[in-house]
Amino acid sequence: MPADHEMPHDMRPLGRTGIHVLPLGIGTNKWRRADRGAVLETYRTIGEAGPCMIDTAEIYFSERVVGDCLRAGPTRAVIASKFLPFPGRTSPRRLMRALDGSLARLGLKTIDLYYVHYPLPFIDVGVFAEGLIEAVKSGKARAIGVANFNADKMRRIADHLARAGVPLAANQVNYSLLRRAAETNGVLEACRELDVALVAYFPLASGRLTQPSDDMGTKAMGTKALLTCLADIARAHDASISQVALNWLLARDSHVIPIPGATKPHHARANLDALSWRLSKTEYDAIDQASAPRMA
Numbered sequence: 388m389p390a391d392h393e394m395p396h397d398m399r400p401l402g403r404t405g406i407h408v409l410p411l412g413i414g415t416n417k418w419r420r421a422d423r424g425a426v427l428e429t430y431r432t433i434g435e436a437g438p439c440m441i442d443t444a445e446i447y448f449s450e451r452v453v454g455d456c457l458r459a460g461p462t463r464a465v466i467a468s469k470f471l472p473f474p475g476r477t478s479p480r481r482l483m484r485a486l487d488g489s490l491a492r493l494g495l496k497t498i499d500l501y502y503v504h505y506p507l508p509f510i511d512v513g514v515f516a517e518g519l520i521e522a523v524k525s526g527k528a529r530a531i532g533v534a535n536f537n538a539d540k541m542r543r544i545a546d547h548l549a550r551a552g553v554p555l556a557a558n559q560v561n562y563s564l565l566r567r568a569a570e571t572n573g574v575l576e577a578c579r580e581l582d583v584a585l586v587a588y589f590p591l592a593s594g595r596l597t598q599p600s601d602d603m604g605t606k607a608m609g610t611k612a613l614l615t616c617l618a619d620i621a622r623a624h625d626a627s628i629s630q631v632a633l634n635w636l637l638a639r640d641s642h643v644i645p646i647p648g649a650t651k652p653h654h655a656r657a658n659l660d661a662l663s664w665r666l667s668k669t670e671y672d673a674i675d676q677a678s679a680p681r682m683a
């Protein structure tokens with residue numbers, strides 16, 4: 388990890404696509420039910436910050452809300468959405484039709500990043516690769532990615548795409564200090580080797596890494612120890628537990644781009660503020676140790 392304490396984080400590449408984004412994006416799966424005024428303010432907050440990745444998916448039903456925000460004014464944000472495959476809905480034609488639907492809801496002609504939401508058992512990843520290649524070649528997607536792919540499937544689809552000259556931009560997986568499987572199951576290693584972004588969803592463990600340390604009555608011992616460690620470091624930086632948790636993911640590897648969900652502008656602002664400083668090596672190591680039981 389970098390030890391240059393106090394240095395801001397640089398932009399991060401989406402693999403070899405030539406697209407660069409802020410190291411932190413934002414998840415929108417709760418935007419549909421959230422207060423619209425707060426969501427619009429959240430959208431403005433991140434848009435002003437730079438090319439922040441806004442993550443949606445057809446299954447979240449938040450594409451329309453993101454589309455309403457986009458229609459409300461220009462933004463520097465980078466928009467990502469996902470194709471939902473299910474048995475009988477896997478062909479390139481079905482993927483392209485789904486992409487057309489997403490573009491219509493978002494009010495876009497081209498999406499910055501289009502993912503396959505997860506692999507399906509018994510479906511060769513080549514089928515998805517063909518659809519994703521068409522998405523790029525048609526000009527409807529600038530870059531393409533996968534989500535919830537294990538290392539083997541990720542390597543196979545990256546290989547298929549490479550033969551068509553299309554880089555795999557990202558693999559989006561569940562990754563936080565309370566779930567570090569990506570470090571042991573080969574996904575992080577594959578991202579580094581293939582130069583693919585690891586987009587971390589649930590980076591705040593669905594809110595479990597946001598609670599202050601005196602509100603831990605019901606939490607498991609391991610989680611309590613981790614939260615105590617995060618709270619101590621947060622105090623030293625006049626920061627919050629969530630900012631420390633996000634900063635650790637950012638320091639873990641330069642391929643990691645966390646996308647914390649936020650429906651409130653002050654949460655989005657606080658998360659982006661985590662980009663203005665870094666953990667020291669000692670702090671990084673202390674957190675690493677306190678969360679080590681979560682490696683598997």
Ligand SMILES: NC(=O)c1ccc[n+]([C@@H]2O[C@H](COP(=O)([O-])OP(=O)(O)OC[C@H]3O[C@@H](n4cnc5c(N)ncnc54)[C@H](OP(=O)(O)O)[C@@H]3O)[C@@H](O)[C@H]2O)c1
Pocket residue numbers: 413414415416417442443504534535559560587588589590591592593594597627629630646647648649650651653654655657658
């Ligand atoms: N690819 C997949 O299969 C997949 C699966 C699940 C999720 N995702 C993506 O990952 C994104 C993130 O997941 P998530 O939102 O469920 O979990 P998360 O990012 O781990 O946690 C979000 C929670 O933390 C709160 N929060 C955010 N910033 C905060 C801050 N600075 N201080 C205090 N609380 C804060 C949010 O509150 P407020 O809402 O009140 O702001 C929300 O309750 C989703 O939106 C979605 O885009 C992808």
